[in-house]
Amino acid sequence: MNIRDRIQQQVFRLNGLSLNEFDISQPPGDPGLFGPDHVIWRVHGDFASMLCGGISALMLQMLHPAALAGVWDHSNFRQDMMGRLRRTSQFIAVTTFGNTADAHTLIERVKRIHLRVTGCDNAGKPYAASDPHLLTWVHVAETSRFLAAHLRYKNPQLSQAEQNRYYQEAARVAEALGAQQVPKSVQAVEDYLHMMRPALIYDERTREVLQLLINAPAPSWQAKPAMRVMLTAGMGLLPPWAQQQIQRPIGPAHQWLVDKEMAVIGGLLRWSIQRGAYSRAMQRMGR
Secondary structure (H helix, E strand, O other): OOHHHHHHHHHHHHOHHHHOOOOOOOOOOOOOOOOOOOHHHHHHOOHHHHHHHHHHHHHHHOOOHHHHHHHHHHOOOOOOHHHHHHHHHHHHHHHHHOOHHHHHHHHHHHHHHHHHOEEEOOOOOEEEOOOHHHHHHHHHHHHHHHHHHHHHHOOOOOOHHHHHHHHHHHHHHHHHHOOOOOOOOHHHHHHHHHHHHHHOOOOHHHHHHHHHHHOOOOOOOOOHHHHHHHHHHHHHOOOHHHHHHOOOOOOHHHHHHHHHHHHHHHHHHHHHOOOOHHHHHHHHOOO
16 A cells, blocks of 8 residues: 555545545435535635634633533544544545535534534533534634634635635535534624623533643654644644633644644645545536
Protein backbone atom coordinates (compact mmCIF):
# COMPACT_ATOMS: atom_id res chain seq x y z
CA MET A 1 0.00 0.00 0.00
CA ASN A 2 1.46 3.40 -0.99
CA ILE A 3 1.64 6.44 1.31
CA ARG A 4 -1.39 8.08 -0.31
CA ASP A 5 -3.60 5.05 0.40
CA ARG A 6 -2.22 4.74 3.92
CA ILE A 7 -3.13 8.34 4.77
CA GLN A 8 -6.57 7.92 3.20
CA GLN A 9 -7.13 4.78 5.29
CA GLN A 10 -6.23 6.68 8.49
CA VAL A 11 -8.72 9.41 7.56
CA PHE A 12 -11.50 6.92 6.88
CA ARG A 13 -10.95 5.43 10.35
CA LEU A 14 -11.82 8.86 11.74
CA ASN A 15 -14.82 9.71 9.61
CA GLY A 16 -18.34 8.34 9.26
CA LEU A 17 -17.70 6.60 5.94
CA SER A 18 -15.89 3.86 7.89
CA LEU A 19 -19.27 2.75 9.27
CA ASN A 20 -20.11 1.54 5.71
CA GLU A 21 -23.82 2.00 6.34
CA PHE A 22 -24.77 4.34 3.50
CA ASP A 23 -23.49 4.36 -0.09
CA ILE A 24 -22.97 7.99 -1.06
CA SER A 25 -22.16 7.04 -4.68
CA GLN A 26 -25.71 5.66 -5.30
CA PRO A 27 -28.26 6.02 -6.93
CA PRO A 28 -27.05 7.92 -10.01
CA GLY A 29 -28.52 11.39 -10.51
CA ASP A 30 -30.15 11.80 -7.05
CA PRO A 31 -28.97 15.22 -5.76
CA GLY A 32 -29.96 14.50 -2.14
CA LEU A 33 -31.05 17.48 -0.02
CA PHE A 34 -28.73 19.89 -1.85
CA GLY A 35 -26.60 19.03 -4.89
CA PRO A 36 -23.26 20.07 -6.37
CA ASP A 37 -24.17 23.72 -7.00
CA HIS A 38 -24.84 24.45 -3.34
CA VAL A 39 -22.29 26.23 -1.14
CA ILE A 40 -22.71 23.58 1.58
CA TRP A 41 -21.07 20.99 -0.72
CA ARG A 42 -17.97 23.18 -0.99
CA VAL A 43 -17.77 23.99 2.74
CA HIS A 44 -18.42 20.42 3.93
CA GLY A 45 -16.32 18.85 1.17
CA ASP A 46 -12.89 19.59 2.65
CA PHE A 47 -11.94 17.05 5.33
CA ALA A 48 -9.02 19.01 6.86
CA SER A 49 -10.95 22.19 7.59
CA MET A 50 -14.09 20.24 8.61
CA LEU A 51 -12.16 18.26 11.24
CA CYS A 52 -10.74 21.47 12.75
CA GLY A 53 -14.19 23.05 12.62
CA GLY A 54 -15.77 19.97 14.21
CA ILE A 55 -13.29 20.02 17.11
CA SER A 56 -13.98 23.73 17.60
CA ALA A 57 -17.76 23.13 17.45
CA LEU A 58 -17.54 20.53 20.25
CA MET A 59 -15.60 22.97 22.42
CA LEU A 60 -18.18 25.70 21.85
CA GLN A 61 -21.25 23.43 22.21
CA MET A 62 -20.17 22.09 25.59
CA LEU A 63 -20.22 25.59 27.13
CA HIS A 64 -24.02 25.26 27.11
CA PRO A 65 -24.97 23.35 30.31
CA ALA A 66 -27.92 21.52 28.68
CA ALA A 67 -25.93 20.48 25.60
CA LEU A 68 -23.13 19.22 27.85
CA ALA A 69 -25.54 17.37 30.15
CA GLY A 70 -27.13 15.51 27.23
CA VAL A 71 -23.74 14.15 26.19
CA TRP A 72 -22.63 13.60 29.80
CA ASP A 73 -25.73 11.61 30.80
CA HIS A 74 -26.58 9.75 27.61
CA SER A 75 -23.40 8.91 25.73
CA ASN A 76 -20.30 6.79 26.15
CA PHE A 77 -18.02 9.57 24.86
CA ARG A 78 -15.57 8.99 27.74
CA GLN A 79 -14.85 5.45 26.50
CA ASP A 80 -15.46 6.07 22.80
CA MET A 81 -14.57 9.59 21.68
CA MET A 82 -13.69 8.25 18.20
CA GLY A 83 -17.06 6.53 17.90
CA ARG A 84 -18.85 9.78 18.69
CA LEU A 85 -16.73 11.62 16.13
CA ARG A 86 -17.56 8.96 13.50
CA ARG A 87 -21.31 9.13 14.13
CA THR A 88 -21.33 12.94 13.95
CA SER A 89 -19.21 12.79 10.80
CA GLN A 90 -21.59 10.24 9.27
CA PHE A 91 -24.61 12.48 9.95
CA ILE A 92 -22.96 15.49 8.31
CA ALA A 93 -21.69 13.47 5.32
CA VAL A 94 -25.04 11.76 4.62
CA THR A 95 -27.27 14.81 5.16
CA THR A 96 -24.95 16.96 3.01
CA PHE A 97 -23.83 14.53 0.30
CA GLY A 98 -26.03 11.42 0.57
CA ASN A 99 -29.08 10.56 -1.54
CA THR A 100 -32.48 11.91 -0.52
CA ALA A 101 -33.80 8.72 1.12
CA ASP A 102 -30.65 8.14 3.20
CA ALA A 103 -30.56 11.78 4.36
CA HIS A 104 -34.18 11.56 5.58
CA THR A 105 -33.54 8.14 7.19
CA LEU A 106 -30.69 9.56 9.25
CA ILE A 107 -32.60 12.71 10.24
CA GLU A 108 -35.53 10.58 11.48
CA ARG A 109 -33.13 8.30 13.38
CA VAL A 110 -31.50 11.24 15.16
CA LYS A 111 -34.92 12.70 16.01
CA ARG A 112 -35.90 9.39 17.65
CA ILE A 113 -32.64 9.32 19.65
CA HIS A 114 -33.21 12.92 20.79
CA LEU A 115 -36.61 12.00 22.26
CA ARG A 116 -34.85 9.65 24.70
CA VAL A 117 -32.25 12.22 25.78
CA THR A 118 -33.75 14.06 28.76
CA GLY A 119 -32.65 14.85 32.30
CA CYS A 120 -31.39 17.69 34.47
CA ASP A 121 -28.21 19.65 33.91
CA ASN A 122 -25.50 20.26 36.52
CA ALA A 123 -27.57 23.06 38.12
CA GLY A 124 -30.68 20.84 38.30
CA LYS A 125 -32.43 22.51 35.35
CA PRO A 126 -34.44 20.09 33.13
CA TYR A 127 -33.27 19.63 29.53
CA ALA A 128 -34.40 17.68 26.46
CA ALA A 129 -32.29 17.10 23.34
CA SER A 130 -35.46 17.64 21.26
CA ASP A 131 -35.88 21.19 22.67
CA PRO A 132 -36.00 23.47 19.57
CA HIS A 133 -33.82 26.14 21.24
CA LEU A 134 -31.17 23.63 22.25
CA LEU A 135 -31.14 22.19 18.71
CA THR A 136 -30.58 25.71 17.38
CA TRP A 137 -27.64 26.23 19.75
CA VAL A 138 -25.98 22.95 18.71
CA HIS A 139 -26.54 23.76 15.03
CA VAL A 140 -25.19 27.34 15.19
CA ALA A 141 -22.15 26.32 17.24
CA GLU A 142 -21.41 23.67 14.61
CA THR A 143 -22.04 25.58 11.37
CA SER A 144 -20.33 28.77 12.57
CA ARG A 145 -17.15 26.81 13.36
CA PHE A 146 -17.31 24.86 10.06
CA LEU A 147 -17.51 28.16 8.20
CA ALA A 148 -14.75 29.76 10.33
CA ALA A 149 -12.50 26.76 9.53
CA HIS A 150 -13.34 26.93 5.81
CA LEU A 151 -12.48 30.63 5.69
CA ARG A 152 -9.21 30.15 7.53
CA TYR A 153 -7.96 26.84 6.10
CA LYS A 154 -9.61 26.35 2.70
CA ASN A 155 -11.09 29.40 0.99
CA PRO A 156 -10.67 32.85 2.60
CA GLN A 157 -12.21 34.35 -0.58
CA LEU A 158 -15.70 32.90 0.03
CA SER A 159 -17.93 35.96 -0.40
CA GLN A 160 -20.33 37.28 2.23
CA ALA A 161 -23.26 36.37 -0.05
CA GLU A 162 -21.98 32.78 -0.30
CA GLN A 163 -21.46 32.63 3.46
CA ASN A 164 -25.08 33.73 3.93
CA ARG A 165 -26.18 31.06 1.44
CA TYR A 166 -24.26 28.45 3.43
CA TYR A 167 -26.20 29.34 6.58
CA GLN A 168 -29.52 29.30 4.68
CA GLU A 169 -28.76 25.86 3.22
CA ALA A 170 -27.49 24.29 6.46
CA ALA A 171 -30.56 25.57 8.33
CA ARG A 172 -32.72 23.13 6.33
CA VAL A 173 -31.17 20.17 8.19
CA ALA A 174 -31.48 21.90 11.58
CA GLU A 175 -35.14 22.71 10.94
CA ALA A 176 -35.80 19.12 9.79
CA LEU A 177 -34.45 18.02 13.20
CA GLY A 178 -36.83 20.43 14.95
CA ALA A 179 -34.72 23.57 15.48
CA GLN A 180 -36.59 26.89 15.46
CA GLN A 181 -35.63 30.52 14.79
CA VAL A 182 -32.40 29.37 13.15
CA PRO A 183 -30.18 32.35 12.18
CA LYS A 184 -29.52 32.31 8.44
CA SER A 185 -26.88 34.97 7.75
CA VAL A 186 -23.41 35.91 8.98
CA GLN A 187 -24.82 38.89 10.91
CA ALA A 188 -27.72 36.89 12.39
CA VAL A 189 -25.29 34.17 13.58
CA GLU A 190 -23.01 36.80 15.18
CA ASP A 191 -25.99 38.40 16.93
CA TYR A 192 -27.22 34.99 18.11
CA LEU A 193 -23.83 34.00 19.58
CA HIS A 194 -23.63 37.36 21.36
CA MET A 195 -27.13 36.83 22.78
CA MET A 196 -26.23 33.31 24.02
CA ARG A 197 -23.07 34.31 25.88
CA PRO A 198 -24.71 34.85 29.32
CA ALA A 199 -26.08 31.26 29.20
CA LEU A 200 -22.64 29.69 28.60
CA ILE A 201 -20.68 28.25 31.52
CA TYR A 202 -17.17 26.84 32.01
CA ASP A 203 -17.20 24.61 35.10
CA GLU A 204 -15.61 21.38 36.37
CA ARG A 205 -17.69 19.27 33.99
CA THR A 206 -16.75 21.38 30.98
CA ARG A 207 -13.09 21.26 32.02
CA GLU A 208 -13.20 17.46 32.25
CA VAL A 209 -14.78 17.06 28.79
CA LEU A 210 -12.28 19.50 27.28
CA GLN A 211 -9.44 17.49 28.81
CA LEU A 212 -10.91 14.26 27.37
CA LEU A 213 -11.09 15.89 23.95
CA ILE A 214 -7.50 17.13 24.16
CA ASN A 215 -6.32 13.65 25.20
CA ALA A 216 -8.53 11.78 22.70
CA PRO A 217 -6.63 8.90 21.07
CA ALA A 218 -5.45 9.42 17.49
CA PRO A 219 -6.33 6.63 14.99
CA SER A 220 -2.62 5.70 14.96
CA TRP A 221 0.73 6.91 16.29
CA GLN A 222 1.53 8.36 12.85
CA ALA A 223 -1.59 10.54 13.02
CA LYS A 224 -0.85 11.83 16.54
CA PRO A 225 1.22 14.94 15.63
CA ALA A 226 -1.38 16.03 13.03
CA MET A 227 -4.23 15.51 15.51
CA ARG A 228 -2.40 17.66 18.06
CA VAL A 229 -2.09 20.51 15.53
CA MET A 230 -5.77 20.15 14.56
CA LEU A 231 -6.85 20.33 18.21
CA THR A 232 -4.95 23.59 18.64
CA ALA A 233 -6.39 24.83 15.33
CA GLY A 234 -9.86 24.03 16.70
CA MET A 235 -9.20 26.13 19.80
CA GLY A 236 -7.93 28.95 17.61
CA LEU A 237 -11.20 28.91 15.64
CA LEU A 238 -13.24 29.69 18.76
CA PRO A 239 -14.38 33.31 19.13
CA PRO A 240 -11.84 35.20 21.32
CA TRP A 241 -14.36 35.41 24.22
CA ALA A 242 -14.79 31.60 24.17
CA GLN A 243 -11.00 31.07 24.16
CA GLN A 244 -10.85 33.29 27.27
CA GLN A 245 -13.75 31.42 28.87
CA ILE A 246 -12.05 28.00 28.51
CA GLN A 247 -8.80 29.62 29.71
CA ARG A 248 -6.89 28.66 26.57
CA PRO A 249 -6.30 31.79 24.50
CA ILE A 250 -4.12 31.30 21.42
CA GLY A 251 -1.67 34.19 20.94
CA PRO A 252 -0.87 35.62 17.47
CA ALA A 253 2.57 33.95 17.20
CA HIS A 254 1.17 30.54 18.20
CA GLN A 255 -1.75 31.01 15.77
CA TRP A 256 0.66 31.88 12.95
CA LEU A 257 2.62 28.66 13.59
CA VAL A 258 -0.55 26.52 13.74
CA ASP A 259 -1.78 28.06 10.46
CA LYS A 260 1.52 27.18 8.76
CA GLU A 261 1.34 23.60 10.07
CA MET A 262 -2.30 23.32 8.96
CA ALA A 263 -1.36 24.46 5.45
CA VAL A 264 0.98 21.45 5.22
CA ILE A 265 -1.50 19.00 6.80
CA GLY A 266 -4.39 20.29 4.69
CA GLY A 267 -2.36 19.97 1.49
CA LEU A 268 -1.32 16.42 2.38
CA LEU A 269 -4.88 15.36 3.20
CA ARG A 270 -6.32 16.88 -0.01
CA TRP A 271 -3.67 15.05 -2.02
CA SER A 272 -4.35 11.69 -0.36
CA ILE A 273 -8.16 11.63 -0.05
CA GLN A 274 -9.41 10.35 -3.41
CA ARG A 275 -12.69 8.77 -2.30
CA GLY A 276 -14.16 11.18 0.22
CA ALA A 277 -17.88 11.97 0.54
CA TYR A 278 -17.63 14.93 -1.88
CA SER A 279 -16.02 12.92 -4.70
CA ARG A 280 -18.43 9.99 -4.18
CA ALA A 281 -21.40 12.36 -4.38
CA MET A 282 -19.96 14.06 -7.48
CA GLN A 283 -19.60 10.60 -9.06
CA ARG A 284 -23.29 9.92 -8.27
CA MET A 285 -24.18 13.16 -10.04
CA GLY A 286 -22.09 12.19 -13.07
CA ARG A 287 -19.61 15.02 -12.59
